Amino acid sequence: MEMNELKGLRYYIAYAAVVIGFFVYSGVVGWKWFNPTTVEHQRTGGHHVGRSYIYHK
Amino acid sequence: MSGSNYTITCKKCKAENPSRGKAMTIAMACPTCGTYFCVGQWNKDLINFNFSAEPALPIGSKGKFEGFVYEVIGFAIKQETKYHYRWREYLIFNPMRGYAFLSEYNGHWNFIWPVEEGHRRHKSDTDFFHEGHHYRLYQKYRAQVVYARGEFFFDIVGISDSTVNEEFIAPPFLYAVERDNDSLLWCKGEYITRNEVANAFAISVNKLPHKSGMGYTQPFNAGFKDESLIKFSIFLVFILLALQIFFVKSSTEKVVYEKSFYQTDLGDQKFFVTPTFTLEGASESLEIKIRAPLSNDWLFAEFSLINEDTGNEYIFTKDIEYYFGREGGESWTEGSNSGEAFLSEIPAGKYHINIYPEFSVSNHEFHLSVVRDVASMSNFFITIVGLAIFPIAYFIRKHILEQRRWSDSDYSPYATE
Amino acid sequence: MKKHSTYNCPACNTLHTITLELASLLICKNCGEIIQDGNSSDKPPRTRIPEDWSFLRIGSTGEFNKQPFKIIGRVRIQLRNDYKNFWSADNGRGECLWLMESFGSFAVFTSPWREYDKDASKLRAGNAIPVSSDVKLIGDYVEKSEGVSYEGELGPWKLFRPGFFLIQASANGNTAVFLVNKGNAEYLIGTILSLEDFKFQNIITWNEWK
Numbered sequence: 001m002e003m004n005e006l007k008g009l010r011y012y013i014a015y016a017a018v019v020i021g022f023f024v025y026s027g028v029v030g031w032k033w034f035n036p037t038t039v040e041h042q043r044t045g046g047h048h049v050g051r052s053y054i055y056h057k
Numbered sequence: 058m059s060g061s062n063y064t065i066t067c068k069k070c071k072a073e074n075p076s077r078g079k080a081m082t083i084a085m086a087c088p089t090c091g092t093y094f095c096v097g098q099w100n101k102d103l104i105n106f107n108f109s110a111e112p113a114l115p116i117g118s119k120g121k122f123e124g125f126v127y128e129v130i131g132f133a134i135k136q137e138t139k140y141h142y143r144w145r146e147y148l149i150f151n152p153m154r155g156y157a158f159l160s161e162y163n164g165h166w167n168f169i170w171p172v173e174e175g176h177r178r179h180k181s182d183t184d185f186f187h188e189g190h191h192y193r194l195y196q197k198y199r200a201q202v203v204y205a206r207g208e209f210f211f212d213i214v215g216i217s218d219s220t221v222n223e224e225f226i227a228p229p230f231l232y233a234v235e236r237d238n239d240s241l242l243w244c245k246g247e248y249i250t251r252n253e254v255a256n257a258f259a260i261s262v263n264k265l266p267h268k269s270g271m272g273y274t275q276p277f278n279a280g281f282k283d284e285s286l287i288k289f290s291i292f293l294v295f296i297l298l299a300l301q302i303f304f305v306k307s308s309t310e311k312v313v314y315e316k317s318f319y320q321t322d323l324g325d326q327k328f329f330v331t332p333t334f335t336l337e338g339a340s341e342s343l344e345i346k347i348r349a350p351l352s353n354d355w356l357f358a359e360f361s362l363i364n365e366d367t368g369n370e371y372i373f374t375k376d377i378e379y380y381f382g383r384e385g386g387e388s389w390t391e392g393s394n395s396g397e398a399f400l401s402e403i404p405a406g407k408y409h410i411n412i413y414p415e416f417s418v419s420n421h422e423f424h425l426s427v428v429r430d431v432a433s434m435s436n437f438f439i440t441i442v443g444l445a446i447f448p449i450a451y452f453i454r455k456h457i458l459e460q461r462r463w464s465d466s467d468y469s470p471y472a473t474e
Numbered sequence: 475m476k477k478h479s480t481y482n483c484p485a486c487n488t489l490h491t492i493t494l495e496l497a498s499l500l501i502c503k504n505c506g507e508i509i510q511d512g513n514s515s516d517k518p519p520r521t522r523i524p525e526d527w528s529f530l531r532i533g534s535t536g537e538f539n540k541q542p543f544k545i546i547g548r549v550r551i552q553l554r555n556d557y558k559n560f561w562s563a564d565n566g567r568g569e570c571l572w573l574m575e576s577f578g579s580f581a582v583f584t585s586p587w588r589e590y591d592k593d594a595s596k597l598r599a600g601n602a603i604p605v606s607s608d609v610k611l612i613g614d615y616v617e618k619s620e621g622v623s624y625e626g627e628l629g630p631w632k633l634f635r636p637g638f639f640l641i642q643a644s645a646n647g648n649t650a651v652f653l654v655n656k657g658n659a660e661y662l663i664g665t666i667l668s669l670e671d672f673k674f675q676n677i678i679t680w681n682e683w684k
Contacts (some may be wrong), residue, residue, distance in 0.1 A: 029401075079524070080557070
């Protein structure tokens with residue numbers, strides 16, 4: 001592909017670079033976009049039983 | 058100036074008008090009385106137009122194109138005889154390059170020049186290929202001159218009246234042929250922007266008519282060819298596929314904990330607690346797979362993944378259901394005996410899981426697997442869609458603009474019966 | 475009129491020497507009088523070359539097929555919707571080549587005049603015009619001549635009076651110019667070229683177009 005064509009495609013190339021970069025980062029850290037599993041993140045302050053224990057006592 | 062005193066006498070008012078074209082001028086509109094006449098003796102018609110108009114590029118103004126200075130010699134407004142749309146033509150001249158036209162319609166300009174290379178091999182009456190471009194017939198028409206000013210190197214009024222015109226386009230280029238019994242003149246044209254015309258004549262672009270709609274030779278100026286976009290998009294898909302294969306192949310999918318749980322083991326407890334297990338590596342995914350021997354039944358559980366080092370807790374739920382039956386002689390099933398919960402970006406460390414199950418009447422057990430570093434397919438498909446947005450939007454926009462381009466043509470490939 | 479022969483202008487006595495092997499006409503560089511061999515019945519009337527914006531002139535030089543030439547004369551034909559300058563050029567060997575020029579388009583004719591022995595009424599725009607067994611051209615235009623004027627020294631030329639038809643036909647870079655007068659058609663066959671092909675020198679550079 002000629003340089004002129006690549007120049008004309010520069011916005012798409014930049015966009016693709018961002019999207020693929022995002023994809024690679026997600027793959028490395030194990031991040032699933034649009035995850036059907038809803039995960040709540042809490043700090044237990046060191047209690048091993050966890051917050052959810054309270055609702056099931 | 059050239060120092061020439063060449064004048065042409067108006068056949069109506071007898072004014073002695075200095076002539077820029079000298080002996081090359083065949084016809085002129087008298088600057089004094091406005092009458093259009095032919096200089097020679099073979100045509101004695103005198104034409105007065107019903108209205109007057111000011112050319113955006115004044116007669117005598119000079120503009121530079123491809124290194125050559127052209128002077129505006131004549132200006133004409135032409136009207137098509139069937140649909141009565143009007144456009145403006147400026148006859149421009151350079152002694153070494155000859156004459157050319159600047160044609161303007163709805164603020165869109167074409168630079169048009171006569172060519173010797175007529176008689177292309179016609180693939181059909183409506184299109185042909187030339188120099189790698191596919192030219193399609195845009196319009197066949199007859200036109201009249203409704204106004205003229207300045208000088209002309211031919212009887213522009215007589216020729217317009219007697220000729221049939223065809224225009225073929227391959228934006229930004231066009232080929233026009235003008236024919237009557239005595240002549241067959243081919244011209245080639247190229248779209249030029251208002252800014253280019255303004256720059257050529259060193260005038261403000263605001264002095265030129267404003268653009269409206271899509272010019273019929275206006276290129277869909279993306280800066281790249283369609284083929285390049287398609288090739289590049291395919292290239293990206295391959296890159297993405299390679300990356301996804303890499304992520305799938307390099308994911309360890311290590312089962313860090315696995316056990317079956319029975320309701321009877323719960324006793325008085327509300328929840329199960331798994332033993333501590335270690336997650337290795339850096340931040341990675343974790344998948345909790347649940348399987349139960351369901352038979353028209355369900356299982357629901359709330360999970361709490363607890364990091365024993367930091368105290369972080371990840372709370373999620375998972376329910377699975379499986380139903381089956383027979384209706385109208387055909388079997389059906391709904392749901393599944395197994396399900397997965399996906400957790401993203403779980404850092405390394407020591408963990409255990411608290412499981413709060415809800416057993417149904419008939420199901421009293423389930424099997425749990427905790428798998429570290431599982432690749433996701435959904436990111437790959439979402440990325441494909443994300444990358445496809447650009448070329449899809451490009452082709453949709455191009456299609457809309459092409460329809461708009463051809464909307465004034467009697468030969469539109471988009472016309473529906 | 476043969477090469478090296480000399481002629482005195484009958485009007486002003488200016489001496490002229492023929493440079494072409496065979497010239498048909500000489501126009502006095504001093505007074506414009508037409509000089510011809512003997513008492514020719516087809517001697518054209520004396521007419522001044524009208525002013526135009528041609529950048530070529532007598533004395534301009536150029537190249538054709540890598541051979542230099544020098545312009546020594548001109549026939550200017552005024553047509554109803556066009557004009558044609560036929561520049562008579564000496565290729566240095568006394569042979570005449572005709573350089574047709576009009577509005578930035580050029581063609582060179584080195585062939586002698588030939589009689590067109592087919593039906594001249596078929597010489598029309600858009601028609602296929604066979605000029606030889608292997609050359610077929612398409613008619614470009616038919617124009618009636620309204621005036622002819624001459625200057626300098628001319629090679630072999632058809633000295634028709636104004637009123638003849640000029641037809642040009644072209645295809646694939648070949649071109650022919652037909653002069654049809656009272657049913658008789660004669661033609662030259664040549665090649666279409668562009669300005670850059672000639673490397674012209676000693677031309678008029680008009681100040682207004684700098």
